[in-house]
Amino acid sequence: MEKQAPGRRRQAAEASKERILNAAEKLFSEQGLDGVSVREIAAAAKLDVAMINYHFGSKRGLYRAVFHRRIDQLTEQRLGELDRALGHAGEPPQLRDVVHALIAPNILLRSNRALGGVPFARLIVREMTDPNERERGIISEMFDPTAYRFMEAIAQIFPGAPRAEIHWAYHFAIGTLVHAMASTGRLEYLSRGACAMSDPEVILARLVPFVESGFEGCLGHFRRSAATASDRNSALTPNP
Amino acid sequence: MEKQAPGRRRQAAEASKERILNAAEKLFSEQGLDGVSVREIAAAAKLDVAMINYHFGSKRGLYRAVFHRRIDQLTEQRLGELDRALGHAGEPPQLRDVVHALIAPNILLRSNRALGGVPFARLIVREMTDPNERERGIISEMFDPTAYRFMEAIAQIFPGAPRAEIHWAYHFAIGTLVHAMASTGRLEYLSRGACAMSDPEVILARLVPFVESGFEGCLGHFRRSAATASDRNSALTPNP
């Protein structure tokens, strides 16, 4: 027998891990990996310090675990919406739908505590803007698969565009998205409260047109023009 | 006599401060405020640990000084280009010129070591995406004056646009810019080297059209339409 009733033991242990993960997610998002001590996290979770190393091996292990708890769900949401935007095969999708699929799950995440809420969104921003992110590989694990799929969708919409130009435009679009996820409060501060990031639909109604137009501005003149010989047949995904 | 020849004393001291500032700028940009110890900075500057507290009071004081050394020069550049974009009074400026003035100095900064180069650019990104930035106030000091002036220029181009919509679009534009300043290496990584951030002109030739189109997408339909009564006469800068 391998899959029995959870057992009060494992169940309690699992609850402890969740308490630690919740405290770590909140504190890491506010202060950064190096700005928080394991003692602070343990105190916030109302558990002993040693529990963190027992359950997660190390502080770094806990940091990784905070992301791992959310990765699958977020990736699933983004790819699901992309598939819906792609619709039936053969026909190029609408740019607006692809941009919405690219952006919406990440913005809606902010107001959905089950998906991590603002703390997890801030944490993603922290990791995405950290020049030492590579050595951890969390961003790659989280976003590489969706990135190439989204760029393929963009390539369908602008068939003549060289792959490098698609990468540039995609990079800019992600930048716009990341900053919108950051919730630094600077928009509210500068606008003296005239703007608020509390309603995700209010954000999306403005962010999606901005990014959509950005793509058009970068790639629009490739829409119906023929690709040059060197650009044709260049795959967006890397070759083995 | 108060302003004599510098004196070898002050001159040597000033050189020490510069050594510390350079080391701190590099290390803070790579590892963050909490990721670097004053001992590491002192070692990189080949000076005693106590020198940091002697010259800058505290670690926080050094952090602030790293920004202060660059603030004036950067603000001057940005406002100078904006003034040139605004041209002669009365006539609305070209959107492309305003966007270029908004973006170019920050991108050119990356390849100009005298302005801080990539390290200072990364440091700005770190500070801009930190939710605890407010308590330090560095970003406000650095960007508030220019922000309002740029938004006024945008308002001239889209006379019917409500101030809140201008704030939204400006916020998105800054996000695109900030991510481009980050130099995370992810663009190069995803594109397998097909794109590179080394040449600022290559970046600007793509980034400016992206942001320009973003503004158009958000505010374009306000360009020649009349403002509503509630929007008219609403100043962009805060009232006293």
Place this chain on the structure above:
DNA sequence: CTGTTGATTCATCGGATGTTGAATGAATCA
């Protein structure tokens, strides 16, 4: 030359850091 100023060095302070091994105790299993 003499006394003073101020930059630099040295040693050290109290405390916080991540991590660990041993002890504890309760749920689980034979």
Place this chain on the structure above:
DNA sequence: TGATTCATTCAACATCCGATGAATCAACAG
């Protein structure tokens, strides 16, 4: 029930942290 597993607690480890007061030394003024 008795043995065992394992989550949890406790105490401690070695190290690093930011900061400082006293000592040192050279440049400067008179």
